[in-house]
Amino acid sequence: xTQDAYPIxxxxxxxxVVALLILFIAVAWAAQDFRLGARLFPVYxxxxxxxxxxxxxxxxxxxxxxxxxxxxxxxxxxxxxxxxQTAAGYLRALSFFGWMLGYYALTFxxxxxxxxxIFVPSLxxxxxxxxxxxxxxxxxxxxLLIVALxxxxxxxxxxxxxxxxxxxxx
Amino acid sequence: xxxxxxxxxVILMDPFRMLMLFAGVAIGITVGILPGLGGLMGMALVLPxxxxxxxxxxxxxxxxxxxxxxxxxxxxxxLMGIPGSSGSQATIMDGYPLAxxxxxxxxxxxxxxxxxxxxxxGAVALTALIPFARPLVLAFGSPELFMLTILGLSMxxxxxxxxxxxxxxxxxxxxxxxxxxxxxxxxxxxxxFGELYLYDGFSLVILALGLFAIPEIIDLMxxxxxxxxxxxxxGGGWMEGVRDTLRNKWLVVRxxxxxxxxxxxxxxxxxxxxxxNYGYVVQTSKDRSQFGKGDIRGVIAPEAAxxxxxxxxxxxxxxxxxxxxxxxxLFLGALLIFGIQPGPALLRxxxxxxxxxxxxxxxxNVMGTVICLALSRPIARLTFVPFYFxxxxxxxxxILGAFQETRHWGDLVALLGFxxxxxxxxxIEMPRPPLLIGFILSGLAERYLWMSYNxxxxxxxxxxxxxxxxxxxxxxxxxxxxxxxxxxxxxxTASDNDGQERLADNRAGEEAQKGAQS
Numbered sequence: 001x002t003q004d005a006y007p008i009x010x011x012x013x014x015x016x017v018v019a020l021l022i023l024f025i026a027v028a029w030a031a032q033d034f035r036l037g038a039r040l041f042p043v044y045x046x047x048x049x050x051x052x053x054x055x056x057x058x059x060x061x062x063x064x065x066x067x068x069x070x071x072x073x074x075x076x077x078x079x080x081x082x083x084x085q086t087a088a089g090y091l092r093a094l095s096f097f098g099w100m101l102g103y104y105a106l107t108f109x110x111x112x113x114x115x116x117x118i119f120v121p122s123l124x125x126x127x128x129x130x131x132x133x134x135x136x137x138x139x140x141x142x143x144l145l146i147v148a149l150x151x152x153x154x155x156x157x158x159x160x161x162x163x164x165x166x167x168x169x170x
Numbered sequence: 171x172x173x174x175x176x177x178x179x180v181i182l183m184d185p186f187r188m189l190m191l192f193a194g195v196a197i198g199i200t201v202g203i204l205p206g207l208g209g210l211m212g213m214a215l216v217l218p219x220x221x222x223x224x225x226x227x228x229x230x231x232x233x234x235x236x237x238x239x240x241x242x243x244x245x246x247x248x249l250m251g252i253p254g255s256s257g258s259q260a261t262i263m264d265g266y267p268l269a270x271x272x273x274x275x276x277x278x279x280x281x282x283x284x285x286x287x288x289x290x291x292g293a294v295a296l297t298a299l300i301p302f303a304r305p306l307v308l309a310f311g312s313p314e315l316f317m318l319t320i321l322g323l324s325m326x327x328x329x330x331x332x333x334x335x336x337x338x339x340x341x342x343x344x345x346x347x348x349x350x351x352x353x354x355x356x357x358x359x360x361x362x363f364g365e366l367y368l369y370d371g372f373s374l375v376i377l378a379l380g381l382f383a384i385p386e387i388i389d390l391m392x393x394x395x396x397x398x399x400x401x402x403x404x405g406g407g408w409m410e411g412v413r414d415t416l417r418n419k420w421l422v423v424r425x426x427x428x429x430x431x432x433x434x435x436x437x438x439x440x441x442x443x444x445x446x447n448y449g450y451v452v453q454t455s456k457d458r459s460q461f462g463k464g465d466i467r468g469v470i471a472p473e474a475a476x477x478x479x480x481x482x483x484x485x486x487x488x489x490x491x492x493x494x495x496x497x498x499x500l501f502l503g504a505l506l507i508f509g510i511q512p513g514p515a516l517l518r519x520x521x522x523x524x525x526x527x528x529x530x531x532x533x534x535n536v537m538g539t540v541i542c543l544a545l546s547r548p549i550a551r552l553t554f555v556p557f558y559f560x561x562x563x564x565x566x567x568x569i570l571g572a573f574q575e576t577r578h579w580g581d582l583v584a585l586l587g588f589x590x591x592x593x594x595x596x597x598i599e600m601p602r603p604p605l606l607i608g609f610i611l612s613g614l615a616e617r618y619l620w621m622s623y624n625x626x627x628x629x630x631x632x633x634x635x636x637x638x639x640x641x642x643x644x645x646x647x648x649x650x651x652x653x654x655x656x657x658x659x660x661x662x663t664a665s666d667n668d669g670q671e672r673l674a675d676n677r678a679g680e681e682a683q684k685g686a687q688s
Binding site: 020093 | 339392569582
């Protein structure tokens with residue numbers, strides 16, 4: 001695998017490190033106003049982080065377009081497959097963040113339980129073409145689970161704008 | 171110490187605690203079976219539900235997850251040739267060829283037996299270490315404890331695979347995130363921007379769920395389809411696998427001890443241990459002809475080491491408060507949730523709890539093996555369930571869990587934000603565990619640094635134990651890099667062997683086709 005094999009990942013990596021560089025400089029800068037006890041750690045950490053980001057950016061600049069220096073597997077994480085590193089792969093994954101935002105929006109309006117009833121079958125049927133019965137069964141099972149967790153473990157679910165207008169268990 | 175050993179068992183034998191241990195094993199088996207979901211995500215999933223729970227029960231549950239994943243992740247490795255978690259990559263090399271020969275049951279049973287023995291050896295090794303380690307760690311003061319946090323942080327370079335600088339940047343970002351909220355040593359709120367939600371700082375639970383659970387759910391949904399195609403089935407030979415393990419008993423013991431020792435080095439990931447053991451068994455075997463084609467020793471050695479490793483990673487975690495792995499970083503966070511200070515204070519004040527953890531590890535290994543053996547056929551079927559049926563359920567539990575943190579909408583916003591950051595880090599191949607380790611160690615590091623500075627000014631850096639731990643940091647980083655390169659060599663050699671075998675298979679297929687055409 002060459003570094004240029006995944007140009008989107010490479011550009012995003014550079015952008016991410018630049019964003020972190022700005023963050024570290026901001027942390028070290030903002031910490032100047034704190035008391036000594038609260039200042040010591042953020043100043044040193046911010047400066048160290050900024051220095052590391054500069055080193056990483058230089059490394060990226062020097063090794064740009066070259067073969068990857070090492071064939072060592074990235075042992076920290078399971079690797080990402082090649083087809084996920086294309087523009088289509090990124091858009092596909094981002095679309096699911098869009099679905100998640102939709103879930104949040106539904107929760108904000110209807111509360112978590114009713115949002116789940118709407119979201120889960122919609123996702124399964126519209127996005128994955130799953131059978132209606134299976135989708136409804138999963139949504140039903142989830143509602144039961146949510147109600148049981150509220151009852152037995154005293155968990156609380158996010159309430160929506162329509163809270164109080166809907167019957168139990170929503 | 172014997173009293174504490176017995177007390178630990180008595181405490182754990184409470185029915186509710188045993189039930190929680192069993193629940194942890196069941197969750198561990200489930201996440202172990204599903205590729206892409208590992209022990210870290212399993213722990214992150216249950217973390218929000220631990221609040222208010224009995225601390226022994228909660229800890230038993232987490233240990234149950236940690237102990238069961240290395241056993242259960244063998245299912246996808248053997249049946250489908252894809253790793254159930256990063257710690258079962260090497261098992262594929264011989265486990266999958268055995269399954270293709272119709273000997274999946276033999277490979278699985280051999281693996282479970284090796285895992286059981288390895289797990290028990292790990293627990294015994296951890297017990298044996300405590301009498302020697304206790305006087306040592308009790309001699310530590312705040313400068314030495316600060317150096318131990320540095321030791322934990324210095325391990326992120328090793329934990330970062332092929333991208334050490336990015337890993338260290340991630341750890342520094344974690345330290346920075348840990349500074350948000352009230353400063354631990356001064357009456358000052360930092361980086362809160364007037365937001366009430368930020369006054370208590372970010373939640374470890376939400377950070378862990380965002381970094382590890384959300385990216386996996388998103389990516390697995392984006393891939394679509396089922397986890398894998400149906401394989402040739404399990405076949406027979408359950409007892410043969412058990413006999414294989416017993417026949418290779420010294421191999422199991424050797425690799426279990428190897429797993430404990432390497433596991434005790436903080437930052438040595440399960441995949442490193444897996445590949446190192448596979449490479450070692452190949453190198454030390456007289457007959458190497460069958461490795462990569464279905465040699466049962468290629469399954470037994472890495473699986474024994476993989477389970478015994480859990481005993482090893484608990485050593486630095488419990489004795490020094492230095493997380494032995496990314497999952498143990500989360501475990502440390504859970505201890506803090508229960509108000510338990512890990513490290514020397516734990517050995518001094520709560521030795522019973524240490525033994526509850528060890529007993530949980532041993533019993534969870536037995537439970538995991540029994541469940542995996544008894545329910546192999548239905549468990550194997552789980553691997554063929556389309557992921558899109560599982561994803562909405564997991565997503566719902568993750569959101570519900572995150573909301574329990576402060577029951578504020580900020581929890582959900584933070585979850586989405588960290589999820590996006592975690593997904594981006596995954597895509598750009600920036601290791602995520604260092605960020606979590608940095609976040610967890612942030613408060614401890616700042617507190618110990620301030621105490622050392624206040625008590626000794628900068629003279630604390632000349633203390634003998636501080637210099638020793640500093641040297642240990644350097645030695646472990648260099649040793650870790652060396653071991654990592656060796657494991658990479660083993661992985662590359664194994665891949666070459668596998669590739670050659672597949673090439674030979676293809677050629678044989680082509681010749682057969684030509685013959686049929688002529």
